[in-house]
Amino acid sequence: xxxxxLLLLILETATAGILLALDxxxxxxxWEAMLVPxxxxxxxxxxxxxxxxAFKFLIYTVVGSFAMLVAILAVAGIxxxxxxxxxxxxxxxxxxxxxxxxxxxxGLGSIGIxxxxxxxxxxxxxxxxxxxxxxxxxxxxxxxxxxxxxIVFAGLVSKLGAYGFLRFN
Numbered sequence: 001x002x003x004x005x006l007l008l009l010i011l012e013t014a015t016a017g018i019l020l021a022l023d024x025x026x027x028x029x030x031w032e033a034m035l036v037p038x039x040x041x042x043x044x045x046x047x048x049x050x051x052x053x054a055f056k057f058l059i060y061t062v063v064g065s066f067a068m069l070v071a072i073l074a075v076a077g078i079x080x081x082x083x084x085x086x087x088x089x090x091x092x093x094x095x096x097x098x099x100x101x102x103x104x105x106x107g108l109g110s111i112g113i114x115x116x117x118x119x120x121x122x123x124x125x126x127x128x129x130x131x132x133x134x135x136x137x138x139x140x141x142x143x144x145x146x147x148x149x150x151i152v153f154a155g156l157v158s159k160l161g162a163y164g165f166l167r168f169n
Contacts, residue, residue: 003044004041004045007037007040007041008037008041008148008152010033010036010037011034011037011038011041011152013033014030014031014033014034014037015030015034015156015160017029017030017033018030018031018034018160018163019163022089022090022091023088023089023090024072024075024076024088024089024090024093025072025088026088027090028065028068028069028072031065031068031124032065034157034160035058035061035062035065038057038149038152038153038157039054039057039058040054041145041146041149041152042054042057042141042144042145042149043055045145045146045149046144046145046146046149047144047146048143048144049140049143049144050144050145052140052144053137053140053141053143053144053145054141054144056136056137056140056141057137057140057141059137060127060134060136060137061124061127061128061137063123063127064123064124064125064126064127064128064134065124067119067120067121067123067124068120068121068123068124068125070120071116071117071118071119071120071121072088072120074113074116074117074120075093075098075117076088076093078098078100078113079092079093079096079098082096083096090168097114098113098114098117099113099114100112100113101113121164121168122165124161124164125161125162125164125165125168126161127161128157128158128160128161128164129158129161129162129165130158130161131161138153141153142154
């Protein structure tokens with residue numbers, strides 16, 4: 001029982017870090033730190049197909065988090081090429097908007113770099129919310145999790161995805 005409460009407290013700390021972070025790397029670290037206790041809360045204290053549910057949740061969120069990490073590094077890299085200063089501070093990054101177009105190979109057209117960066121962030125946030133069709137991790141996680149963890153999922157985790165959309169739009 002002590003371990004269960006400890007994991008809930010780590011989850012609470014990671015959530016507070018997500019809400020308070022002004023630095024994109026710090027935001028990302030707390031975003032990932034939230035994943036670890038949730039994985040163990042489902043996988044260890046869950047019921048039924050808890051290992052399957054925990055692993056599916058892990059895979060979905062890691063894929064989304066990787067897309068967000070690529071977008072974070074791209075934003076910082078573009079800012080560095082514009083200003084000569086490497087910064088992950090959101091208050092600094094918003095002062096230098098990203099512009100440009102990426103031409104797809106084979107003459108398939110082009111897409112704006114801001115749109116590509118949005119896709120990287122949006123994928124991570126949409127998976128956490130969960131938005132269709134990226135929601136298939138949710139039913140196994142809810143049915144396998146203990147009641148306190150389901151409450152955290154429903155009341156907190158999905159809202160953090162919406163918070164990410166609002167904050168980094």
